[in-house]
Amino acid sequence: MRFIRTKAAVAVAGLTLSLAACGDAGSDSEGPDVEVKEDAASEFDDGTRMKELAEAGAIKIGVKYDQPGLGFKDAASDTPEGFDVEMAKILAADLGIAEDDVEWVETISDNREPFLQDGTVDLVLASYSITDDRREVVGQAGPYMITGQQLLVKSDSDIESVEDVKGKEVCSVTGSTSLETIEAKGAKGVGLDTYSDCAQKVLDGSVEAMTTDGSILAGLAAQNEGELKVVGEEFSEERIGVGYPKDRPEMCQWIVDTLTEANEDGDWEAAFESTLGPSGVDTPEFPEMDACES
Amino acid sequence: MQVIIDNFDVVLKAFAYTIALFLSSGLVALVLGTILVAMRVGPVAVMRKASAVYVTLVRNTPLLIVLMFMAIAAPKIGINFRWLDVQIGELSFTSFFGAAFIGLALYTSTFVCEALRSGVNAVPLGQAEAARAIGLPFGGVMTQVVLPQAVRASVPPLASTMIALLKNTSVAAVFGVAEAVSRMRALTNNNASDRWEIFIVFALGYIILVELISAIAIFLERRWRVA
Numbered sequence: 001m002r003f004i005r006t007k008a009a010v011a012v013a014g015l016t017l018s019l020a021a022c023g024d025a026g027s028d029s030e031g032p033d034v035e036v037k038e039d040a041a042s043e044f045d046d047g048t049r050m051k052e053l054a055e056a057g058a059i060k061i062g063v064k065y066d067q068p069g070l071g072f073k074d075a076a077s078d079t080p081e082g083f084d085v086e087m088a089k090i091l092a093a094d095l096g097i098a099e100d101d102v103e104w105v106e107t108i109s110d111n112r113e114p115f116l117q118d119g120t121v122d123l124v125l126a127s128y129s130i131t132d133d134r135r136e137v138v139g140q141a142g143p144y145m146i147t148g149q150q151l152l153v154k155s156d157s158d159i160e161s162v163e164d165v166k167g168k169e170v171c172s173v174t175g176s177t178s179l180e181t182i183e184a185k186g187a188k189g190v191g192l193d194t195y196s197d198c199a200q201k202v203l204d205g206s207v208e209a210m211t212t213d214g215s216i217l218a219g220l221a222a223q224n225e226g227e228l229k230v231v232g233e234e235f236s237e238e239r240i241g242v243g244y245p246k247d248r249p250e251m252c253q254w255i256v257d258t259l260t261e262a263n264e265d266g267d268w269e270a271a272f273e274s275t276l277g278p279s280g281v282d283t284p285e286f287p288e289m290d291a292c293e294s
Numbered sequence: 295m296q297v298i299i300d301n302f303d304v305v306l307k308a309f310a311y312t313i314a315l316f317l318s319s320g321l322v323a324l325v326l327g328t329i330l331v332a333m334r335v336g337p338v339a340v341m342r343k344a345s346a347v348y349v350t351l352v353r354n355t356p357l358l359i360v361l362m363f364m365a366i367a368a369p370k371i372g373i374n375f376r377w378l379d380v381q382i383g384e385l386s387f388t389s390f391f392g393a394a395f396i397g398l399a400l401y402t403s404t405f406v407c408e409a410l411r412s413g414v415n416a417v418p419l420g421q422a423e424a425a426r427a428i429g430l431p432f433g434g435v436m437t438q439v440v441l442p443q444a445v446r447a448s449v450p451p452l453a454s455t456m457i458a459l460l461k462n463t464s465v466a467a468v469f470g471v472a473e474a475v476s477r478m479r480a481l482t483n484n485n486a487s488d489r490w491e492i493f494i495v496f497a498l499g500y501i502i503l504v505e506l507i508s509a510i511a512i513f514l515e516r517r518w519r520v521a
Contacts, residue, residue: 175479
């Protein structure tokens with residue numbers, strides 16, 4: 001009797017383990033436990049923004065809520081999760097701020113610069129491509145990830161590369177850089193509100209494909225396993241970095257140092273594997289960071 | 295300002311979509327609205343009720359929900375516009391344009407109906423009675439006597455409806471139509487440092503178009519002034 005019960009217990013334990021193993025992207029993204037620094041404020045010079053934040057013990061960080069694997073928050077969860085979010089936690093931890101004390105703010109593409117300019121957020125980590133034009137109005141440190149545009153198509157589609165979508169309708173988010181790039185490649189751009197809307201349109205056949213950074217597509221493909229697939233080589237280069245207010249240039253070197261350190265002690269890799277890893281993206285090399293203007 | 299000069303063709307093409315959407319759904323809305331108003335003031339009780347129910351339902355639904363239904367829910371129940379694929383010069387009109395166009399037309403037709411009904415109510419009852427008295431059937435009463443006078447009286451509210459329609463086309467930006475607002479968002483996304491100029495240029499574009507509609511309305515009012 002006892003023997004059977006033990007067997008049952010073992011079987012149940014085995015089942016639970018196997019179930020836990022097939023969570024899809026973003027459902028169990030408990031990232032690495034980043035050590036929150038004690039007494040972080042004493043490490044920074046007086047008058048710097050880092051010291052102010054560390055003393056206040058609170059920080060407002062802008063992330064995306066609609067990009068599985070990078071910054072995603074569904075209706076059921078309290079906090080967003082994803083690779084961008086893990087990077088944000090690493091930065092907060094360096095200021096001695098635990099993740100529970102971080103105030104997450106949803107930023108859409110259009111309001112990232114205004115939110116930094118008017119102080120709605122202290123940092124932006126929202127698949128924020130570094131561009132020269134943006135650097136005129138906000139500070140951008142990094143990149144902490146380099147990604148590129150790919151295509152997401154139905155599993156049974158015969159589209160293999162960006163060459164195959166010339167003259168066809170390809171979906172992305174209204175006003176995004178991805179949409180402009182694909183139009184330049186000769187496709188008809190269709191702008192919708194969110195990436196999930198686009199995925200829906202690919203599934204129901206209204207559009208041939210959707211396009212944006214490969215890392216986001218991988219997350220969507222994982223959410224719709226067996227129905228959607230990512231195809232083609234990357235045909236653009238997006239350098240994803242951290243946005244900070246332009247009038248706080250001292251933050252740049254701190255961000256670069258903290259992220260470099262996170263790479264050295266393995267937190268960066270662990271964050272990547274726990275968020276984007278499950279959707280089948282190979283962990284890339286840690287990118288070369290831009291030098292900060294002193 | 296350099297951004298706008300460099301991308302002026304993009305701006306023009308964007309407004310071309312806005313105008314195309316406005317003209318196509320505006321025309322259909324005017325026709326549908328006239329049919330609806332004829333039903334609403336007609337002698338057949340079933341048609342009166344049906345028209346009143348339709349107008350009440352659609353007019354009280356936010357446009358965003360109407361367009362969402364057209365773009366997201368309708369394809370699921372087999373109503374789609376995938377057969378639509380027209381290329382006119384640089385502009386291509388596909389299923390997304392179709393959904394936005396039908397949604398805007400259906401939504402605006404209710405406002406056209408109510409604007410016309412206010413005009414019908416402005417026609418003295420004696421006119422309709424006199425028309426009946428000389429033996430005109432309902433169709434004749436409407437087309438020969440009541441509607442011509444009603445349209446005159448409805449020009450100002452119809453102009454308001456059309457101006458609202460022009461601005462409502464901007465909602466199609468998030469339903470796959472590359473009209474002015476969607477292009478504006480693309481430009482501000484890429485040129486964060488020139489936000490002001492981009493906003494002002496696009497606002498000006500809309501102001502010019504609305505002023506055109508107003509000018510046409512004023513011209514018609516003058517022309518059709520009841521002696």
